[in-house]
Amino acid sequence: MQIQITGKGIELTDAIKDYVEKKMLALEKFYGRIIRADVSVGVENHHHQKGKIFVAECKLEVPGKDLFAGKNEKTLYKAVDKIRDYLEGELKKHKVRLQEKNPKDKRLVRASKEYLPEE
Numbered sequence: 001m002q003i004q005i006t007g008k009g010i011e012l013t014d015a016i017k018d019y020v021e022k023k024m025l026a027l028e029k030f031y032g033r034i035i036r037a038d039v040s041v042g043v044e045n046h047h048h049q050k051g052k053i054f055v056a057e058c059k060l061e062v063p064g065k066d067l068f069a070g071k072n073e074k075t076l077y078k079a080v081d082k083i084r085d086y087l088e089g090e091l092k093k094h095k096v097r098l099q100e101k102n103p104k105d106k107r108l109v110r111a112s113k114e115y116l117p118e119e
Contacts, residue, residue: 001025001034008042008055010076016041019077023084024058031091035061039083041076056080060087065094 003024005017024037037060044053056079057070067090071082 001028002036004036004038006038006040008040009045010042012041016076020080023080027060027084027087027091030088031062031095033063034091035063037061039080041080044072054079056083058083058087060091062091062094064098067091067094 001024003021005012005020007016010016020039020041024039027037028034037058040055040057042055044055051074053072053074054076055070055072056076058068060067067087069083069086069090071079071086073079073082
């Protein structure tokens with residue numbers, strides 16, 4: 001997977017880049033065919049009374065569909081964690097939809113059962 005990280009209103013340090021890369025690469029265990037992740041992190045331009053509000057957005061390119069997540073939090077790392085968690089759920093749903101369309105693909109059937117919560 002290719003990961004493109006951009007910063008808006010903040011300097012991208014090595015720590016931020018490493019953290020974002022680690023979180024985005026962790027998504028591959030849920031769906032191994034992710035092509036690209038475009039991640040944008042930064043600070044909202046609005047002046048808030050409660051301090052800075054950090055924004056993290058990510059667009060994942062997967063075969064057949066693009067997935068998008070954007071979250072606002074008080075810390076940058078929380079915002080990155082939230083988009084990772086959201087995209088994890090979206091990838092699981094995407095995998096199940098693919099399995100329903102193509103039930104003969106046994107790899108998708110096994111993989112989707114591993115990550116689905118029991119009802």
